[in-house]
Amino acid sequence: MATSQPCRTRPVSPAFDSLEQEAYLQLWRTYDRLRELDERVFQGHGITAQQYNALRILKSVRPGALSTSAVGARLISRAADMTRLLDKLEEQGLVSRKRCEENRRVVYVSITAAGVAVVNRLAADVKRLGKDQLGHLDRRTLRSLIDMLERAREPHEDPATVAAWPGSRQGKRRVEA
Amino acid sequence: MATSQPCRTRPVSPAFDSLEQEAYLQLWRTYDRLRELDERVFQGHGITAQQYNALRILKSVRPGALSTSAVGARLISRAADMTRLLDKLEEQGLVSRKRCEENRRVVYVSITAAGVAVVNRLAADVKRLGKDQLGHLDRRTLRSLIDMLERAREPHEDPATVAAWPGSRQGKRRVEA
DNA sequence: GCTGGATAGTCGTTTGAACGACTATTGTTC
DNA sequence: GAACAATAGTCGTTCAAACGACTATCCAGC
Numbered sequence: 001m002a003t004s005q006p007c008r009t010r011p012v013s014p015a016f017d018s019l020e021q022e023a024y025l026q027l028w029r030t031y032d033r034l035r036e037l038d039e040r041v042f043q044g045h046g047i048t049a050q051q052y053n054a055l056r057i058l059k060s061v062r063p064g065a066l067s068t069s070a071v072g073a074r075l076i077s078r079a080a081d082m083t084r085l086l087d088k089l090e091e092q093g094l095v096s097r098k099r100c101e102e103n104r105r106v107v108y109v110s111i112t113a114a115g116v117a118v119v120n121r122l123a124a125d126v127k128r129l130g131k132d133q134l135g136h137l138d139r140r141t142l143r144s145l146i147d148m149l150e151r152a153r154e155p156h157e158d159p160a161t162v163a164a165w166p167g168s169r170q171g172k173r174r175v176e177a
Numbered sequence: 178m179a180t181s182q183p184c185r186t187r188p189v190s191p192a193f194d195s196l197e198q199e200a201y202l203q204l205w206r207t208y209d210r211l212r213e214l215d216e217r218v219f220q221g222h223g224i225t226a227q228q229y230n231a232l233r234i235l236k237s238v239r240p241g242a243l244s245t246s247a248v249g250a251r252l253i254s255r256a257a258d259m260t261r262l263l264d265k266l267e268e269q270g271l272v273s274r275k276r277c278e279e280n281r282r283v284v285y286v287s288i289t290a291a292g293v294a295v296v297n298r299l300a301a302d303v304k305r306l307g308k309d310q311l312g313h314l315d316r317r318t319l320r321s322l323i324d325m326l327e328r329a330r331e332p333h334e335d336p337a338t339v340a341a342w343p344g345s346r347q348g349k350r351r352v353e354a
Numbered sequence: 355g356c357t358g359g360a361t362a363g364t365c366g367t368t369t370g371a372a373c374g375a376c377t378a379t380t381g382t383t384c
Numbered sequence: 385g386a387a388c389a390a391t392a393g394t395c396g397t398t399c400a401a402a403c404g405a406c407t408a409t410c411c412a413g414c
Contacts, residue, residue, distance in 0.1 A: 017300075017303065017304060017307065018304065018307045018308075019316060019319045019320070019323075020307035020308060020310060020311040020312060020314075020319065021303070021306075021307040022319075022323055023311050023314075023319050023322050023323050023326075024211055024215075024307065024310055024311060025253050026322075026323050026326040026327060027204070027207065027208055027211065027322075027326055028208060028212075028253050028254060029253050029254060029326075029330065030204065030326040030327075030329050030330040031204055031205060031208040032253070032254035032255060033330040033333040033334065034201055034204065034329070034330065034333065035205075036255070036333070037333070038201075039402095048370080050370095067392080067393095068392075068393065069391095069392065069393080076202050076205050076206050076209070077205060077206060077209035078209060078213070079371090080371070080372055080373075081370095081371075081372080081373095081394090081395095082393080083393065083394050083395080084370085084371090084394090084395090085370095087394095088370095103379080103380075103391095103392090104378080104379060104380085104392095105378070105379045105380065105391065105392045105393070106379095106391090106392060106393080107392080107393065123194075126194065126198070127194060127195065129198075130194065130195045130197035130198040130201065131195075131197060133197060133201055133333075134197040134200050134201060134329060135197060136331075136332055137197075137200075137325075137328065137329060139196060141325060141328070142196045142197065142199075142200050143196070144321075144325065145200050145203075145204075145322075145325045145326075145329065146196075146199055146200050146203050148314075148318060148321065148322045148325065149200075149203040149204055149206075149207040149322075150203060150207075151314065151318070152207050152211070152311060152314060152322065153206065153207040153210040153211065154313075155313055156210040156211065156213070156214070156310075157210065225400085244362080244363095245362075245363065246361095246362065246363080256401085257401065257402055257403075258364090258365095258400090258401075258402080258403095259363080260363065260364050260365080261364090261365090261400085261401095262400095264364095265400095280361095280362090280409080280410075281362095281408080281409060281410085282361065282362045282363070282408070282409045282410065283361090283362060283363080283409095284362080284363065355414105356413105356414090357412100357413090357414090358411105358412090358413095359410105359411085359412085360409100360410085360411080360412100361408100361409080361410075361411095362407105362408085362409080362410100363406105363407085363408085363409100364405105364406080364407075364408095365404105365405085365406075365407095366403105366404095366405085366406095367402100367403090367404090367405105368401105368402085368403085368404105369400105369401085369402075369403100370399105370400090370401080370402095371398105371399085371400075371401090372397100372398085372399075372400095373396105373397090373398085373399100374395100374396090374397090374398105375394105375395085375396085375397100376393105376394080376395075376396095377392105377393085377394075377395095378391100378392085378393085378394095379390105379391080379392080379393100380389105380390080380391075380392100381388105381389085381390075381391090382387100382388085382389080382390095383386100383387090383388085383389100384385100384386095384387090
């Protein structure tokens with residue numbers, strides 16, 4: 001068959017449809033680039049970032065426990081399937097589950113000593129990760145970035161779960177009108 | 178067995194390990210929240226956001242073509258497997274592939290009329306999506322957010338691919354030292 | 355013109371996410 | 385107290401991402 005397509009790439013002028021779209025795509029790309037470093041750290045320890053977050057949450061309430069859904073509500077990103085996420089942690093002996101006697105529908109999850117050990121072992125790497133990712137920005141810039149990100153997602157937060165999340169803006173005063 | 182765990186959730190004081198970590202987690206959560214809207218729009222059209230981006234890129238060079246890897250380099254987020262992403266678009270008849278005659282290793286991809294139609298059909302939804310996601314922020318804030326996101330990922334961009342990406346900061350002047 | 359290395363893309367397999375249907379338990383209403 | 389809805393969690397299935405091994409082609413050097 002004859003080749004009708006040119007074999008040369010030509011320059012593009014993409015431009016975004018709108019400022020809002022550009023902001024979202026920048027957000028997406030930035031997240032993706034930073035996440036790359038992230039994954040590298042965690043997969044060296046046989047764990048995912050999401051699983052680490054669950055452990056971090058459970059460690060913060062230790063020696064108490066949280067219901068399955070309470071853990072889910074506190075995770076950074078929504079996770080459809082808490083059951084299987086916790087299954088994997090339980091298989092590794094990092095968390096333990098126990099059905100609540102007062103309300104047998106709920107299952108309480110707590111971190112084990114082995115789980116605490118994993119989080120502690122990761123602590124230094126996680127600290128370094130933060131520096132690697134964003135250490136080149138000064139504190140004022142970081143605060144400003146955080147503030148804008150919070151404002152960006154504010155209308156999209158579920159009021160029911162926002163209270164459970166550490167970074168929620170509630171109670172904070174807006175800097176500008 | 179005796180129930181040794183309390184069946185009550187107790188309040189947490191999570192706090193982030195560092196400002197850098199907080200910024201990254203805020204970025205993650207914000208991306209996740211905004212992405213939720215995103216997915217809703219595209220899955221109504223039987224396509225993923227990543228696939229839409231590939232189509233958008235190919236439409237911008239129409240009627241020219243791009244090599245498989247050139248499309249990958251211009252995508253918002255790194256995609257490990259261009260082959261299968263394009264496979265799916267080709268199955269739906271939205272793109273067509275042709276092996277380059279001059280260099281038979283490369284495969285050129287171009288968008289079909291059906292592909293253009295899909296992008297056009299989505300245009301209104303995508304426009305509305307932007308407003309839904311970030312329409313509550315004024316233009317100054319959006320620009321500032323974009324600028325900070327670019328600075329956040331600047332050190333993590335591969336110099337080889339950054340040139341291919343529309344939002345690259347190259348050529349822009351830094352506002353602050 | 356043959357060999358080794360680089361490049362472009364493809365494919366097999368494993369793993370995790372997404373969506374929805376399903377079970378068990380509790381609370382509500384008449 | 386039986387029926388129905390709501391809640392908490394589990395599980396089956398389907399789909400996409402991740403990782404690496406593999407093929408085909410080209411280029412460079414001898």
